[in-house]
Amino acid sequence: MLAAIGVDSVAELFEQVPEELRLKEGLALPEGKSEAEVFERLAELADRNVDAEGEVCFLGAGMYDHYVPAIVDAITQRSEFLTPYTPYQPEISQGGLQAMFEFQTAMSELTGLPVSTAGLYEGPSSLASAGYLAIGARKGRRRFVVSRGVHPHSRETLATYAAGFGAEIVPVGLADGLTDAAELAAAVDGETAAVFLQSPNFLGAVEDVEALGAAAKRHGALLVVAVDPMTLGVLRPPGECGADIALGEGQPLGNRLDYGGPSFGFFCGTEELIRKLPGRIAGETDDVDGRRGFVLALQTREQHIRREKATHNICTAQALNALAATIHLAWLGREGFRELGELLVRRTAYARERLAAVEGVELLHAAPVAREFAVRLDVPVPAVLERCAEAGIAAGYPLGREYPEHEDGLLVAITERRSREQIDALAEALGAAIQAERGAFVPHSETKAPFTREAGPWH
Amino acid sequence: MALSETPMQRERAQTIFERSQPGRRAAVLPDAGVPEPPLEELIPAKLLRAEPPRLPEVAEPEIVRHYNRLSRRNFDLDTGFYPLGSCTMKHNPRLNERVAALPGHARLHPAQDPRRAQGALELMWLLQRSLAEICGLEHVSLQPSAGSHGELAGLLLTRAYHLDRGEERTKVLAPDTSHGTNPASVTMAGYEMVKLATDERGGIEIDDLRAKVDEGVACLMLTNPNTLGLFDENIVEIAALVHEAGGTLYYDGANLNAVMGHSRPGDMGFDIVHVNLHKSFSQPHGGGGPGAGPIAVSERIEPYLPRPQVVRRDGDNGDRAVFGLDYERPKSIGRLRGFQGNFGVFVRAYAYILSLGADGLAEASETAVLNANYLKARLAAGRAGKHLPVAFERHCMHEFVLSGKPMKHELGIATLDLAKRLLDFGFHPPTVYFPLLVEEALMVEPTETETKESLDAFAEAIEQILAEAEEEGPEKAKQAPYTTPVRRLDEVKATRRPVVRQPLGG
Numbered sequence: 030m031l032a033a034i035g036v037d038s039v040a041e042l043f044e045q046v047p048e049e050l051r052l053k054e055g056l057a058l059p060e061g062k063s064e065a066e067v068f069e070r071l072a073e074l075a076d077r078n079v080d081a082e083g084e085v086c087f088l089g090a091g092m093y094d095h096y097v098p099a100i101v102d103a104i105t106q107r108s109e110f111l112t113p114y115t116p117y118q119p120e121i122s123q124g125g126l127q128a129m130f131e132f133q134t135a136m137s138e139l140t141g142l143p144v145s146t147a148g149l150y151e152g153p154s155s156l157a158s159a160g161y162l163a164i165g166a167r168k169g170r171r172r173f174v175v176s177r178g179v180h181p182h183s184r185e186t187l188a189t190y191a192a193g194f195g196a197e198i199v200p201v202g203l204a205d206g207l208t209d210a211a212e213l214a215a216a217v218d219g220e221t222a223a224v225f226l227q228s229p230n231f232l233g234a235v236e237d238v239e240a241l242g243a244a245a246k247r248h249g250a251l252l253v254v255a256v257d258p259m260t261l262g263v264l265r266p267p268g269e270c271g272a273d274i275a276l277g278e279g280q281p282l283g284n285r286l287d288y289g290g291p292s293f294g295f296f297c298g299t300e301e302l303i304r305k306l307p308g309r310i311a312g313e314t315d316d317v318d319g320r321r322g323f324v325l326a327l328q329t330r331e332q333h334i335r336r337e338k339a340t341h342n343i344c345t346a347q348a349l350n351a352l353a354a355t356i357h358l359a360w361l362g363r364e365g366f367r368e369l370g371e372l373l374v375r376r377t378a379y380a381r382e383r384l385a386a387v388e389g390v391e392l393l394h395a396a397p398v399a400r401e402f403a404v405r406l407d408v409p410v411p412a413v414l415e416r417c418a419e420a421g422i423a424a425g426y427p428l429g430r431e432y433p434e435h436e437d438g439l440l441v442a443i444t445e446r447r448s449r450e451q452i453d454a455l456a457e458a459l460g461a462a463i464q465a466e467r468g469a470f471v472p473h474s475e476t477k478a479p480f481t482r483e484a485g486p487w488h
Numbered sequence: 489m490a491l492s493e494t495p496m497q498r499e500r501a502q503t504i505f506e507r508s509q510p511g512r513r514a515a516v517l518p519d520a521g522v523p524e525p526p527l528e529e530l531i532p533a534k535l536l537r538a539e540p541p542r543l544p545e546v547a548e549p550e551i552v553r554h555y556n557r558l559s560r561r562n563f564d565l566d567t568g569f570y571p572l573g574s575c576t577m578k579h580n581p582r583l584n585e586r587v588a589a590l591p592g593h594a595r596l597h598p599a600q601d602p603r604r605a606q607g608a609l610e611l612m613w614l615l616q617r618s619l620a621e622i623c624g625l626e627h628v629s630l631q632p633s634a635g636s637h638g639e640l641a642g643l644l645l646t647r648a649y650h651l652d653r654g655e656e657r658t659k660v661l662a663p664d665t666s667h668g669t670n671p672a673s674v675t676m677a678g679y680e681m682v683k684l685a686t687d688e689r690g691g692i693e694i695d696d697l698r699a700k701v702d703e704g705v706a707c708l709m710l711t712n713p714n715t716l717g718l719f720d721e722n723i724v725e726i727a728a729l730v731h732e733a734g735g736t737l738y739y740d741g742a743n744l745n746a747v748m749g750h751s752r753p754g755d756m757g758f759d760i761v762h763v764n765l766h767k768s769f770s771q772p773h774g775g776g777g778p779g780a781g782p783i784a785v786s787e788r789i790e791p792y793l794p795r796p797q798v799v800r801r802d803g804d805n806g807d808r809a810v811f812g813l814d815y816e817r818p819k820s821i822g823r824l825r826g827f828q829g830n831f832g833v834f835v836r837a838y839a840y841i842l843s844l845g846a847d848g849l850a851e852a853s854e855t856a857v858l859n860a861n862y863l864k865a866r867l868a869a870g871r872a873g874k875h876l877p878v879a880f881e882r883h884c885m886h887e888f889v890l891s892g893k894p895m896k897h898e899l900g901i902a903t904l905d906l907a908k909r910l911l912d913f914g915f916h917p918p919t920v921y922f923p924l925l926v927e928e929a930l931m932v933e934p935t936e937t938e939t940k941e942s943l944d945a946f947a948e949a950i951e952q953i954l955a956e957a958e959e960e961g962p963e964k965a966k967q968a969p970y971t972t973p974v975r976r977l978d979e980v981k982a983t984r985r986p987v988v989r990q991p992l993g994g
Contacts, residue, residue, distance in 0.1 A: 324978075
């Protein structure tokens with residue numbers, strides 16, 4: 030091969046790298062390992078995590094321990110879906126493109142909006158992308174009105190993005206778990222590019238999106254609604270409530286927890302917005318012989334064609350994760366999807382009632398809930414979580430960090446994997462933990478050396 | 489050309505929604521096991537949905553058949569050579585899938601208390617340290633979800649850095665060869681894009697840079713080696729010019745696969761680097777993701793990194809080190825997404841780095857560069873040398889760019905025709921019409937995981953297509969492909985009158 034190139038060594042090919050920039054010593058990384066050794070090392074790391082197989086998991090806050098049917102793995106692990114790049118050559122990418130088209134159809138059905146993209150990275154950054162879209166679609170307006178019921182990660186990501194393209198964020202508070210309608214109406218004006226809601230909101234409460242959205246409609250602002258896709262078998266879809274954009278975290282559909290990713294974000298909109306949407310969209314067309322086929326449509330929105338005028342910078346997204354969702358939804362089917370939604374609502378109602386009956390626990394709000402709810406504890410939440418963890422239960426998500434006013438709050442999530450028996454066990458563990466904490470002499474406290482951001486020893 | 493229809497071509501594409509029959513289903517759900525009042529007693533009727541979404545009604549065997557059938561309508565890396573320039577389509581070791589699927593990774597909730605996610609945090613920390621070493625920059629955030637997300641992060645970091653110093657800069661420079669994501673990220677981050685010209689060696693035109701770099705410039709974005717597959721030999725001078733003007737230097741890591749263990753962006757003078765874990769570190773591309781785009785940054789950028797950051801402290805009394813998530817970062821640009829990032833991608837990338845080790849990574853880059861130069865030479869020795877010359881005549885790094893301009897004039901076939909004809913030969917075509925600077929461009933990246941035989945076979949296919957055009961004229965290529973599940977598709981129609989979902993009845 031060297032002879033064909035006309036050099037004596039591979040090193041010669043690297044001579045275009047200036048001498049002083051060539052690494053002399055090699056990388057300070059460990060030597061390569063055999064497959065068996067790498068497996069053992071990774072398995073050892075995995076063993077040091079307590080996962081949803083090792084305890085009963087009531088954690089939610091945007092990602093949920095749903096059952097992923099076996100066919101999802103079987104199909105997504107096929108090389109033909111696992112290993113191709115983005116479908117730039119449609120003639121040999123019909124499988125992937127058609128899967129995107131099916132995904133778009135399914136998400137459009139779920140959200141009640143006519144147009145869906147083929148998917149974005151994940152939930153919070155999808156919401157931030159809606160902000161960027163709104164600035165372009167409502168020219169001259171630079172203000173976002175954002176309910177505090179929107180996921181804290183989404184609100185923070187929106188703020189991160191907005192620092193770049195330039196927009197102001199006006200937060201609207203919650204009253205008894207729901208977005209304060211009067212405060213929202215007062216916050217929206219002719220400068221508002223978009224109003225952001227989430228339903229069910231972060232505290233689990235189902236919002237009246239249509240009523241809240243009226244303020245956005247009145248002032249010509251886009252109504253952006255983040256939704257939990259697993260609730261859309263039973264809850265009124267955002268498209269019927271006046272939403273211009275419905276989006277959200279796709280993980281509950283066919284994707285595993287994976288400590289937070291990869292999953293996908295879905296992003297649906299009205300016809301008006303079709304040429305402003307971010308990311309890939311598959312479209313139907315014909316080949317030269319008239320056969321039905323699929324291509325990437327409306328590519329003139331995209332970075333590889335439009336460069337600095339593109340509607341978004343996204344390139345690689347989450348196609349395989351969107352495929353997993355499509356398969357999961359096909360497996361559930363029309364009836365199964367509705368039944369699953371009903372199951373979640375009923376088990377959640379049961380769990381909420383069961384927990385509220387525990388001494389030391391009360392509801393944080395009385396608003397209707399679908400699959401997650403918030404309670405208040407009369408003893409410190411971290412201590413109770415620790416005691417429940419010792420009993421093999423991840424009791425929920427502590428609200429204190431992101432909602433300082435709910436330092437005593439705990440968010441509890443339900444999936445079809447959480448049986449009545451497990452819910453009962455949670456109630457008992459919570460009750461016992463609270464009793465124990467009430468009797469405890471001193472609160473948990475530990476003194477620890479500070480964390481370092483510097484490189485430390487390796488192994 | 490009279491070719492009979494293949495069986496796959498005869499099969500009309502049908503969506504899963506069109507296979508739906510009322511009453512069929514796959515899922516059997518658990519019984520609720522709790523009281524089952526009407527839903528309206530739990531949630532006000534006005535918030536409930538009247539009709540469930542019209543999802544398909546199909547049984548499991550039909551779902552499996554449907555998607556298996558679809559899968560056969562995809563070409564993939566495991567089937568054949570995929571020299572898609574800039575995309576680094578290297579082999580995806582299946583070990584990485586296996587370790588990512590371990591329940592300790594796959595079923596770990598992202599809100600798990602860090603004390604019960606020590607393995608995951610340690611893995612993230614180890615990956616951070618590995619990437620810091622590979623990039624030559626001390627501080628890493630794994631949060632960005634893809635390369636373009638890393639770019640946006642880098643520009644937001646740049647903005648925060650300048651603002652903190654009381655400076656408002658408005659422009660970002662990038663060469664005309666840059667990836668489309670670069671200028672798109674520039675606009676998204678609220679900056680103005682300023683293009684730099686390319687010199688006759690394929691690098692940045694230094695005089696153009698001198699003329700444009702001033703105190704309004706926030707950042708220069710550069711891919712090195714660049715999208716022509718050429719290392720910018722003036723990088724030291726470029727870095728000095730940008731730094732003297734007070735700007736930051738951003739490294740688009742899409743081409744890192746050329747220099748792993750050989751040269752480090754940090755040593756070149758870059759302040760911020762993104763790494764495409766789905767390119768250099770072999771995450772399977774999934775037909776368009778998932779990926780991940782961690783960033784490595786210099787000391788002066790560190791305070792602004794996204795939060796939370798994974799941190800480590802020594803254990804007490806010789807115990808294990810303890811890992812945590814640090815949210816107390818007052819100068820941070822904030823979050824770029826939910827939770828901690830695409831952890832499943834981190835697991836695969838770390839397994840890849842562990843497997844190859846220091847020498848293996850360096851060897852991967854060497855072989856990638858060797859393969860690219862061999863294929864370039866092999867093509868130049870044949871008809872491609874005449875019709876499809878390399879755009880910049882010098883040794884390349886891990887990829888190279890050909891120009892189809894002579895081919896178009898002499899043989900009447902455009903780069904697109906050549907690409908479509910390659911499909912009939914069982915190859916994924918190279919990237920076409922990019923970089924924009926090169927007329928009728930064809931960007932070829934073979935990667936290190938291809939054998940000499942597969943490179944030879946690809947070169948032979950190009951040779952045959954050109955010979956065919958020389959001997960029989962351009963028609964065969966212009967009508968290609970013939971053997972694919974569908975033939976050339978009407979992309980204009982799909983954009984003029986977009987049909988982006990299956991219409992459904994009742």
